[in-house]
Amino acid sequence: MNRWTLSIILGVVLSAATLYLAFRNVPFGDLAAYIASIHLLWLFPSMAAILAGFLCRVIRWQIILGSSQRVGYWSAHHPLMIGFMMNCILPGRVGEVARPLILRQRDGVAFTTGLATVAAERVFDLIMLIGLFALVMYTVEIDPDFSRSFAGYELSGQTLQKVALRTVQLSMILMLGVLFLTIETTRDLVLRLVRMLPERVANPIARGIENVAAGFSLIRDPWRMLSCLGLSFLAWFATAVSYYTMAMGSPGISLSFFQWTAVMVIVCFFIALPSVPGFWGLWEAGGVFAMALFGVGAKEAAGFTLVNHAVQMFPVIIVGLVSAVITGVNILQVSRSIR
Numbered sequence: 001m002n003r004w005t006l007s008i009i010l011g012v013v014l015s016a017a018t019l020y021l022a023f024r025n026v027p028f029g030d031l032a033a034y035i036a037s038i039h040l041l042w043l044f045p046s047m048a049a050i051l052a053g054f055l056c057r058v059i060r061w062q063i064i065l066g067s068s069q070r071v072g073y074w075s076a077h078h079p080l081m082i083g084f085m086m087n088c089i090l091p092g093r094v095g096e097v098a099r100p101l102i103l104r105q106r107d108g109v110a111f112t113t114g115l116a117t118v119a120a121e122r123v124f125d126l127i128m129l130i131g132l133f134a135l136v137m138y139t140v141e142i143d144p145d146f147s148r149s150f151a152g153y154e155l156s157g158q159t160l161q162k163v164a165l166r167t168v169q170l171s172m173i174l175m176l177g178v179l180f181l182t183i184e185t186t187r188d189l190v191l192r193l194v195r196m197l198p199e200r201v202a203n204p205i206a207r208g209i210e211n212v213a214a215g216f217s218l219i220r221d222p223w224r225m226l227s228c229l230g231l232s233f234l235a236w237f238a239t240a241v242s243y244y245t246m247a248m249g250s251p252g253i254s255l256s257f258f259q260w261t262a263v264m265v266i267v268c269f270f271i272a273l274p275s276v277p278g279f280w281g282l283w284e285a286g287g288v289f290a291m292a293l294f295g296v297g298a299k300e301a302a303g304f305t306l307v308n309h310a311v312q313m314f315p316v317i318i319v320g321l322v323s324a325v326i327t328g329v330n331i332l333q334v335s336r337s338i339r
Helices: 003-023 028-037 040-066 073-089 095-107 111-139 157-181 184-194 199-217 222-248 257-271 282-292 298-327 331-338
Strands: 147-150 153-156
Touching: 028 298, 040 073, 040 111, 040 222, 040 298, 073 095, 073 298, 073 331, 095 111, 095 331, 111 199, 111 222, 111 257, 157 184, 184 199, 222 257, 222 298, 257 282, 282 298
Parallel strands: none
Antiparallel strands: 147 153
C-alpha cells in the first residue's frame, strides 16, 4: 500500500469519525432549519475578507521568491491559488507541491527553490497560529469553573490556560529551531543526528529541514522578514474577520472578535490532521468543539460551522479554477506527476 492510498484511507476514517462527533447531538431537521435562518447577505463580505487574506499570501510569497528570482504578482497569484484549490478538492495536500511545479513550468524558478519558499511560508503560518492561540487564550475570559466533555476528554478552563502557556513555549522553541537551522554548522549537526534514524524516517525529515533552511536563507534581510511577518498577521486577521462577519448573519451566536479568532485557530489545528479533500469532518468537529468553549449551543455551532466551511472553501476553489483555465494548467496531470 503506497503513501497516497494510506493517506486517503486514514483521511476518510478520521473525517467520518469527526463528522459523527460534530453532528451526533443535532437532529437533521434542526440543523437544516438553522442553516435556512442564516442571512445570506453576510456571506459576501465574509468571502471578500477571505480573498483579501489570500491577496496578502500572494504578496508574501512574492517577497520570499524575490530573494531568489523576481516574479510578478500574477506569476505568484496563479500557482498559489491553484495550489490551495487542489488542497480543497484532492487528497494528500498535493497543492503544496503543485505550486513549485507550476512555478517552474511557467517562470523557470527551480523546483527546489519554490518548494523551499512554500516551506518557509508554512513556518510563518505556524508561528502566527501558535502566537494567536496563546494571545486569545490569555485575553478571552473563560469561566474558571467551565468543564465540558468532548470525544471522551474533559476540558476545563484551567486546562486551556495550561495549553496556552505550552503554546507560548512551543512558539519560542519553533523560532529558535528555525534560527538554528539557518546556521550551516548547527544544521549539519542536526542532519547527522537525523540520518542515524532508519532511512525511511530520516529522508523525509532531512528534506523538510533542508527546505525550511533554504526558504529562510532566502529572506535573511530583516526588512523582508518583517514584511513576511506583517503579511502573515494580515492574512490571518482577514480570516478572523471573515468568521466574525459571517457570525453577524447567524442567529443565536454572539461572540467577540477575540473569541472568533480562538475558534479559527482551533479549527486550523484540527484540519492539520489527515482528512478527506476539503477537510470535511475535521473542520466541523473543530468548529463545534471551539464554539462549545464559549457557550454556543450544539445546533447553532453545527449549522454555523457547516456553512462557514463552505464559505471559506468555495471562493478559493472558484478562483483557483479560474487561474487554472487562464494559465492552461491541467490539474489532473499535475496531481499525477506528484504521485
